[in-house]
Amino acid sequence: MSSLNTILPFTSFIVSLSVAFFIFRRFVKRKGLHLLLWGIGMVFYSLGGFCEAFYGLFGWNAIIFRLWYLFGAILVAAWLGQGTVYLLAKPRLAHILMAILFLGSLFAAYRIFTAELDPTLMTKSVHTGSELSGQAIVTSGVRSLTPFFNLYGTVTLVGGAAWSAFIFWRKRVLLHRVIGNVLIAFGAILPAFGGALSRFGIANALYWSELLGAVFILLGFLRATKPMAESLLVQNKETKENMICPSCGKETPDNSAFCLHCGVKISSPNVAPAQAASKEGRIQTNKRSPIYYGASGFALGFIIMVCFVTAITLTGPSYPISGQTFSTIQNVGSWVLPIGLGVLGYYYGKRKQ
Secondary structure (H helix, E strand, O other): OOOHHHHHHHHHHHHHHHHHHHHHHHHHHHOOHHHHHHHHHHHHHHHHHHHHHHHHHHOOOHHHHHHHHHHHHHHHHHHHHHHHHHHHOOHHHHHHHHHHHHHHHHHHHHHHHOOOEOHHHHHHOOOOOOOOOHHHEOOOOOOOHHHHHHHHHHHHHHHHHHHHHHHHHHHOOOHHHHHHHHHHHHHHHHHHHHHHHHHOOOOOHHHHHHHHHHHHHHHHHHHHOOOOOOOOOOOOOOOOOEEEOOOOOOEEEOOOOEOOOOOOEOOOOOOOHHHOOOOOOOOOOOOOOHHHHHHHHHHHHHHHHHHHHHHHHHHOOOOOOOOOHHHHHHHHHHHHHHHHHHHHHHHHHHHHO
16 A cells, blocks of 8 residues: 555644644633534544554554544534534524434444445455545445535535625624635535545545645634634724623624624714724725635635536546546546636725725
């Protein structure tokens, strides 16, 4: 086996475990179930990388394979997405979805740990057994569980990014959440695209995508939890005092129109609306930020790419010409779409200013 089959997943294991540590540390300080779920999701992510590294170093082990398929292939995206649900949705809805996800996870664990395995089936794949593959599962119906969990993770992660962009468009606040949720969604779904490319014979595509995914999730977490200095606040330059948000209980600059942390509208009795801000301290609300257009373009391209890769994964390659070259070009080309639309959207916003 190639040394990359050990080095790449082990690096992913270290990076994702570090992300989980930072998230849990923030959870201890700030609380918030979204942080707890993100932390658990990243532990699942790291377990997947550890199992892949173990396989690359020591070879087949049934327990390691079952752990990899459960946490790395099925649960990780769904649990990360559930964290985004707790961040953005109402608590009652989030609790109901959490109960369903928990019961579904228990059922998936039961099916995987009672499934019949045949590791020789992995040698028939394009990578001849050099990478872990779900083809080793013989029992019917087990692998069909994966799309349901991954679809839920995709919808919640991409939907969370889109919802954050919508909130920013309406209130001009929490831009850091828009960017952070887009990065987290992109990083969490990235291994699915790597798996699709891997099916077309691209060596180590899955392991590279898992490593890059962990890095994007780290960047997204750092961005989502750190408010940006240019947040759209209505500030009074003559006062430096802070007030406590009645919704989340955190400090926000005095005379702010919205809370810097949770986005709830704040009514300040100290300053009349017509005298709330000076010309220099106010960001015009009749113009949308270029970052908004860039994030919207990226999200649109990302959704299109998800649909494209999902269609290929479900239907399989059925192109009029033979060979894998055309399929590879189609998949790699799809990565250009979200980045290209994001760049075009950003410059479109710049021109409108």
